[in-house]
Amino acid sequence: MAGILKKTLQSLANLLPGREQRSSNDEIKEISEPYFGELQQYGCDGCGNRIEEGSKRYNCDDCPDSFDLCQSCYEKGEIVDEHVRNFDHLHTFTCETRSNAAIVREVMAEGTLEEILLRMFRCYADRPAIGTYIESRQRYEYISFKVLEQLVTSFAMSLYHVMSTSHAHLLGTNHTPLIALCSVVRLEWYIADYACALIGIPSVGITASSDKETISFILSQTETPLVVCSQDKLSIFASLASNGDTPGLKHIIVMDLNEGEDVAIMTGSVPPVGVTIWRLTEFLKKGKDQLINIASFKTDPEQIYTIAYTSGSTGTPKGCVFSRSLWLKHILSPSTIGFMGIKRIWFSFQPPSHMMERESFHMTLLGGYKAGIYRGTIEHLFDDMRMVRPTVITSTPRFFLTIYNKYQQALLEEYRQYLSKQDKPVSQTGTDEPPSPDSLDLSQAPYEVKDIVKDRFNEYFGGRERLIGVGGAAVPPPLIQFLSRVFNGLVQDGYGTTEAGGIAGGGYTYSGVHVKLRDVPEMGYLTTDIPPRGEICVKTDTMISGYYKNTKDTDEKFQDGYFCTGDIGTVDSIGQVTIIDRKKNIFKLSQGEFVAPEKLENIFENGSRLIEQVFIHGSIWRDGVIGLVVPHKDALEKWWIENNTIEEDSSVPDIKDLCTLRPVVDLFLSELRRVGEKHCLPGWEIPSSILLEPNPFSQENKLLTCTLKKSRPQLELRYREELERLYEEPSGDKKTSIKRSIEDNVMIHLISVMKNNGIPIPPSCSLSKYSTDDAPPINVSLTLTQMGGDSLAAMFLSNLIQDELGVAVPALKILKEPLSSLFYFVVSQISPSKALEFKDSPFSSQTGHASFESGPGRNDAEINWQRETSIHFLHVSSSVTKLSDRDDIPRELDDEERSEEVTKKENLTDDQIKILLTGSTGFLGRFILWNLLNSEKCGLVYCLCRGDNGKERLLNILKKLQVELSEMKGDKQGGGVEEKRRGKESSFSKMVSKLVVLSGDLGLVRLGLSEGDYNLIAREVDVVIHNGANVNHVLSYTDLKPTNVTSTKEILKLCSERIKHKYLHFVSSIGVLIEGGDETTEVKKDRLRHCSGYCQSKWVSEQLVLGAIDNGYIKGSLSRPGLIGAHSVTGHLNRTDWFYLLVCGLYHLKAYPSEWGTGKTLVIPVDTVAQAVVALSLNRISESNGLVYHLDNRESVVNFNDIIRSLEKAGPDSLKHQGNQMYSQLLLKWDRLHLSLSPSPLTCV
Structure with a gap:
């Protein structure tokens, strides 16, 4: 042990x-030590000797995994040359005599902002700091911290001299004038930024994509006397100064205005009177001549460091005020410093005025690491990134979604080529026609196809990313899955605001962050909902105190010490926050319904490969929404080619022409309707009419902000007339787009059930309202909450049942109980005599969902355990039989009945045991699966996995286990490296050749399997190992019953199928023994209320299994693992x-x-438990029928x-x-x- x-x-x-x-x-x-530890030891990667503290250590600046050489090995040169030759990009070495931790600790010691920056320049003097692309050499080259300090100091001295001539009396006070910085990210921007920080002059960042009106507003509000800008922005600032819009502006410093270039030409007019225009080179030269000691500047910690303006996606931008002390909290906070354990190589490509980018850049240099800046042209973005090869990447979902869409298109093409090479290519619709994009389900693409595409994409960011951060907007779960699967780094979705700083990561709030929810009744979000919902309000240590010269918005957004984010969120039982909506962009329709357009836009954009961007529009005068849709150009052109006959000498119409064609408009209306119905949107939230726009929204056309959010005011302004015309000239049949609400769908199926089972329907019920023609199937084992409903939907449904059927049902019961319990309760109130007969009737032949076996819901404390453990469902089932009643021998499957995947399995003998395993992706399940696949006794192993990528997930898990075991046991294979690799691949392929993955769900009838898959395992499987369960010690029995108990009932039905009986081994938990005991101890029902919901569900499942064994339906055994x-x-x-x-x-x-x-x-190793479960299952000892085995380690x-x-x-x-x-x-x-x-x-x- x-x-x-x-x-x-x-x-x-x-x-x-x-x-x-x-x-x-x-x-x-x-x-190596933790980041702020006392000691840090280094070993030479050349000779292996220890490098003592104080000795010269040569560290590679470019390797994310530290590469160090002692002085002797470095001076020899051979190892350095070999190290550099191994890479296709420049590697440089820096000589250090102290540990990195000691240096960092000195830099970040207590002090003012200017003191910390000066220590940074001094302590990291010889290290590379900022890199830029050198066109003549076609590579990135870095200036050192020492050179950076010289540039910053020269700029600071010149800036101080210029400002002191007109504002000397204000310098160093809380009224020090601000200077503005405006350009895309570039070295000169950060030189000016650091210079302002050193001498205490506040700055304001202006995004390069800002329009003239926004720039004018910011300059007027801040009364800026000096601007530092790029050449392409010079004309805007000169124009504003000439027109008198910015009377305080006296100096413009141009970052990239070269010697000899005419200022008049650059400004587009005569240079403004009274404004001095400087070339940066001459401004820096002026600073070198100043005889001022930069270290003599002392500043007030509460003085303004910078003002960061919000993107203004909904109107006038607001200035967030950061003091110098507050900025230090941001760049030295635990949530940011924690990432410095990673050797941080940063790639800067986002607007430096955006606080996330600026903060990350400062953090990188404070840690002594380097940052590369992209050359400013979007077409070279990924080329630059592959040269810098960052270890940390953060951006908005929009940036990563661009890559995701490209990946989806590449995967689609590769999958089509794969299918075309098969002996009999068929589409997934079952026809012999070549597959079209609309008929292909990419989740069904084989593992090898996904691997091919993955290999093309995992070098997109350079190939050595350790951390990928996604934030700034709602993050779709498929995006997180894509980034985790394709790239190498840890993926973290972050949540924060400019005003409050970092709030949460991975859904969980950071330490020191206090969050509360506030009711938003106009949108139907209340903290009394289940789960609680409302506007997220936060209090953090890094929160600003208010907006610059904006009392109105400050009072509105900052209340009782909390910042009101405008995000609508919910919180689960373990404190995880989830963003579900946005408050500030809502509008009301004529019928009083509120609509949140951003949520709808995210749903439509993430739900269709044909749609690139969507803008949802509506107003109080209309009863529904309309949309502006930007098609995905490549996807639309492919659809056109595949659905239209094109002559050899003709071409695909231009995207502008395609957007005007009626079939294309109808295609997108249909696509919006499909996605909306998939997400159960009500009819008024699905656009009834649309306008197709061929040109994407971008920063260049002012339709996206600097943070890549939609600029709603600009979109409204540009398209208002065209959108309003859509209401008068609808582009589709509005009636067909209406989607029923969740409560209406439940009511439709309840009445359908009653009709099908002969339950009398009260005359007062309006049957005509509840047609099943357009009602989607529902899963009655789920609760209304699990279907996406909320307390408001539960209230509406409660009222419907009362009004139409005359049965009073509490809304809370509807919210918490499975729909099967609700249906049974309603029927029992209307016709008690029919209730028992109805209880085991399927509710709909077309859905095939669960039977009605649970009665009216009640609190867990009032659960009828006798009813819960009844095996009545076996007694009344026509498809099961007892072992003693079997008089037939199951026939073999026909070729047509056997799945294609199963027929491909080779080298399996008839005496090998076929297994069905549930819970194979869990911690214990993966090792059970590993042992089964490596057992000679075992034949095919059928694994039940939820979702469409189950096989991919299982193969990834098995590969990881193989690597771990081979590394820990040592590689005993002979031969060369390539021969060993082939041997491992062959061994792995042979092992997984016995694996068959079936898509299903434990919580559904027939385990969620298709009819073909269910019949397959009913005939083929010999042994079932039921290991799957929802392991949660917080949820109640009612919450866990659909997965843990209902699944056991379905397993028992499968094992006792007339067609072939199966041996069952059920994996339970030692936790069912409340007060200890051995294998024969009986748990008394009256003690169950002291158990957790999980243990209660396991105990009920045990009783069902033992009841089935005692009544002769199956043979089997149980095991109870400990910790x-x-x-x-x-x-x-x-x-x-x-x-x-x-x-x-x-x-x-x-x-x-x-x-x-x-x-x-007491702890027992997982491999020991797995081996025991497999042995008990494969041996199927007749004497073990009905026995319980305790898998615990009481010896150690x-x-x-x-x-x-x-x-x-x-x-x-x-x-x-x-x-x-x-x-x-x-x-x-x-x-x-x-x-x-x-x-x-x-x-x-």
Whole structure:
């Protein structure tokens, strides 16, 4: 057990921030300290000797994994030459005599902003700082921190001299004039930015894409006397000065105005009177001549550092005021410093006026790392990125969605080519016609096809990204999945605002962030909803105090110490925040319905390959919305080619012409309707008429802001007349676009059920309103909440049932209980005599969803456990039979009945056992699957996976397990590297050749399988291992029943199918034993209320299995694993398990409750549990029928003190020094410390 614990802790240690594993072997050669640790040891990557503190160490500036050489190896040159030859880009070395941690600690020591910046320049003097593309050499070259300091100092001295001539009395005060910076990201922008920071002159960033009106507004509000801009913006500023719109403007410094260029030509007119226009080169030269000590400047921490204007997507931009002390909190906050454990190589391509970009740039240089700046032309963006090869990339969803769309198109083409090469290419509609884009489901693309496309894309960012951050807008889940699957870095979706700073990452709020929800009744969002919903209001340490010269908006947005974000969010039971809507852009329709256009636009843009951009328009005078749609050019052209006959000498019409054609308009109306119905949108939220726009919204045409959000005022202004005409001349049949609400659909199916089962319908019911013609199928095992409904929908449905059927049903019951319980309750109230007969009738032949087996819902404390454990569903089922009643021998499947995938499996003998495994992607399930596939006794293994990419997920998991096992056990294969690789691939291919993945869902009838797949496993499978479950110790029994209990019933039906009986091994939990005991201990029902919902669901499932065995329906056995720990060889662990989270928490807190000192726990390795489950399942010992096996490790107990001592040994050297060892505290104090460092839960008011 001690060895297992060591492996677990070592795996945990490798995941801690700031730790790098320098060796590919299983032994950790060197581990660097956490970012602010006391010691940091280095080993020479040439000779392997230790490099002592104080000795010269030559570090490669370009390698994300530290590459260090001692002085001797560096001076020899051979190793340096070999290292550089291994790469196709420049690698340089910097000589250091101190550890990086010591240098960083000195830079970030307490001080003012200017003191920290001066220490940064001095301590990192010889390191590369900022890189730009050199056209003549066609590569990036970097200036050092020393050169950067010289440029910044020269600019600062010249700036101080110029400003002091007219504003000397204001310099150094809270009334110091602001200067404006306006250009795309470039070196000169940051030279000016750092110069302002050094001498205490506030700056305001103006986005280069801002129009003249916005620039005029900002200059007038800030009364800016000096502007630093790029040459392409000079004419705007000169024009504003000439027209008298900015009377305070006296100086314009042009970043890229060369010697000899005519200022008049550049300004587009006569230079404005009273305004001096400087070339940056001469401005810098002037600064060199100033005899002022830059270190002599002292500033007030509360003085303004910068004003950042919001993008103005809904109107006039607002200026966010950042003091110098507040800016330090941003760039030195725990949420940002935590990422410095990564060797940060930054690629700057977003507007520097955007605070996320500016903050990231400053953080990079403060850590002593380097940043490359793109050359400013969008067509070279990815070429530049591949040269810089950043390790950290952050941007908006819009940026990453562009890449995602390209990936989807490439995958579509590759999949079509793959299908065309098959012996009998068919479309997924079952016809012999070549597949079209509309008929292909990309989720069904084979693993090898996705791999080919993935290889093309994973170098998009340079190939060495360690962290990919997505934020600034709502992030579609498919985008996160795409980035995680295709690229190499950890993907983190972030949430924050300019006003408040970082709020949450991965859905969880950062430490020190306080969040509450505020009712938005006009949109129907209330904190009393289930789950609570409302406007997200936050209080953070990095929050601004208000907007610049804007009392009205400050009072509106900052209330009671909280900033009101305008985002509508919800919070689940574990405190995870989810953005569901936006408040500020809503409008009301004539019938009183509120519409949030941004939410609809995200749904339509992410739901169709044909749609690139959508703008939703509506007003109080209209009863529905209309839309402006930008088609995806390539996708539309392909659709046209495939659906129209084109002569050889003709070509595809131009995109502008296509947008005017009626069939194309109808195509997009149909596409919008399809996507809307898929997301259960009501009819008024699906555009009834549309205008097709061939030109995408962009920053160039002013229809996107600098943060790539839609500029709604500009869109309204440009397209208002055309959009209004759509209301008068509808482009489609409005009636066909109407979509019923969720409550209407539930009512339709309830009445349909009653009709089909002979239940009398009250005369007062308006039957004509509830036609099933346009009603989509529903899953009655789900609750209304799981279907997307909310408390408002539950109230409407409750009223409908009362008005139409005369049955009173509490809205809360509708919200929490499965629809099957609701239907049964309604029927039992109308016709009690029919209720029992109705209980086991399928509600619709066309949907094939679950039977009605649960009665009226009730609180968990009032659950009728006798009814829950009844196997009445087996007694009345016509498809199952007892073992003693079998008088038939199952026939073999015909070729037509056997799936194509199964017929391709080779080298399987008749005596091999065919297995169905549930829960194969879980922590235990993956190791059960691994053992099954490697067992000679086992034949085909059918795995039930939810979603369309189940096979891909399983193959990824198995590949990872193979790599871990081969690395830890050592490579004993002979031959060369290529021969070993082929051997591993062959072994892996042979193993997975027995794998068959079926798409299903444990919570659905027949396990969510298609009729063909269900019949297949009913005939083929010999043994079922039911391991799948929703493992959640917070949810109630009612919440877990659809997945954990209903699935067991469906498994029992499958195992007792008349066609072929199957042996069942059910994986339960030791947690069903409330007060301990052995395998024969009986759990009393009256003690169940002390169990968690999870243990209750496992106990009920156990009783169902044992009842089926006792009544002769099946043969089987049960196992109850205890606390499952890491793999005994690889250390592979469950990162969501409480034990893992506890150990991580102890390590980070450096504290534990003293009361735990004598505690003990039992842990059993996951591989041991998996081997036992497989052995019990494959052996199918007749004597084991109905027996329960406890899989627990009572021979070896882990003491809590052993965990603490092991953590100290697993930690870096700094933990062994006095003052840093783990210490005990009283439990109360420990709880307080834990709460102070944990993400704060959302609170509702």
